[in-house]
Amino acid sequence: MVEMKEIARIAGVSVSTVSNVLNGRKNVGQATRERVLQICKENGYIPNTMRKKVKIDKNKTILFIFSDFDRDFYLKIFEGVSDFLAKNGYDLIICTNKSSAKFMRGKFADGAISLDGSLTDDFLISVAKPGFPIVLMDRILMDEHGNTKSVVVDNYPVMCEMMQVLVDKGYKHFGYIGGHEYTLDNTERFAGFIDTLSKNKITFDHKKYFYGDYREKSGYQAAKIMILSNELPEVLICANDNMAIGAIRAFEENNIKVPEDIAVTGFDDSVRAVIAGLTTITIPRYESGYLAAKELLDLMDGSANKEPLKLTATINWRMTVK
Structure with missing residues (x-):
């Protein structure tokens, strides 16, 4: 302090x-x-x-910052954040990365919750202060000043669990569509994927790693490349649901049946995943937003534990895996 x-x-x-x-x-x-x-x-x-002698006014306003509007992904997080803040008398301002720097450097709010991979660690450390703490939902930041806190999904163990079940089902040839490589989510999810294969002495052909950006189009394009190579894996692991749904669309257009010809999994458990019958990993989005808001207010009053809060995810087996 x-x-x-x-x-x-x-x-x-x-x-x-x-x-x-x-x-x-x-x-x-x-x-x-x-x-x-x-x-x-x-x-x-x-x-x-x-505290009783000096009155320093509070704006009673919190920023929520995100980089890419995917209504389905953010909606439950918004709801969790909003519910907790409303119960505690705080207003919520939602902004994108284009305007976030202005809001974070100004006097608009008392703190921020960030889910924006485009904001650098150095920038976040520079704007985080005792009077303006920040909760991060997309990374774990080494902040020696203690003005930030991370609330993240524990991706690694649940990916290991899903992969082990797939291996036990007899799958040996895997493909992977990753998200942005710099993100904590993609790093942990791929680590769980590759470590489980290694543990089971299954070699992964890195030619079957495809780069995506978490959008449906990138999953569609990766699947089209797989189809043209004439070397489909037995199962395609996707770092999120959007890319998995894009890949399934490409397979269907080419009369490749899921899961008979190729199994597909996602990550996030979006509404579209439910409709598509996609095997995926469910993350507690409402709860993550609610807890992020709670941790932020704890940071503001000095009662927060500064260790990262990691949330447990679960597997939801559906029709896209035999």
Whole structure:
């Protein structure tokens, strides 16, 4: 936490002047008083013993930042965030990465929840402060100042579990469509995939790794390339549902039956996955949003455990796997 001497340094005054301001003494000029209080607000500093004597207003507003609007994916997360904040008297501003820097550097809100892979670690560390903490839902950030907290899905163990069941079913030839390589989700999901194959002494042909971007079109294009190669795997593992649905569409257009000719799995358990009968991994999206909001308010009042909160996911077996 920022100490009183740091507030004094930023304000260009003595520690005793800061103390006088916080104790409500009248021997400090109005301009200096206002400057010190503003710096305290911006840095989240106010001693517990002074909370009743000094009033630093709160906006009671939280930012939710995301990079790509996929209504189905974000809707439940929004709902969880909104429900918790509403119960605690906070408003919610939703913004995309194009406007997030402006909002995060301004005085619009008291904190932020970020699900935006385009924001760099350095940027997030630079804007996170005791008076403006940030909860991250897409990465684990090493922040020595303790102004951030991560709430993420524990992708690795559930991917290992699904892969082991597929191996036990007799599948040996696998393909994989990954998402953005820099994301924690893709890294952990592929690690679970490859580690389970290695554990079972199954060699993965990296020519059957296809690069996607979590959108349906990339899954469709990857499947078309597989079809043209005339070397379909027995089962195609996709890093999310959108890409799996795109791949299934390409297979259907070419009279390739799922799961008879090729099995397909996804990750996320979207509404479209249910309609498609897609075997996938269910992540607790509403709960993740609710808990992210809770952890943010805990950060704001200093009661948060700074360790990452990892949420458990479960497998939902459906028709796309025999």
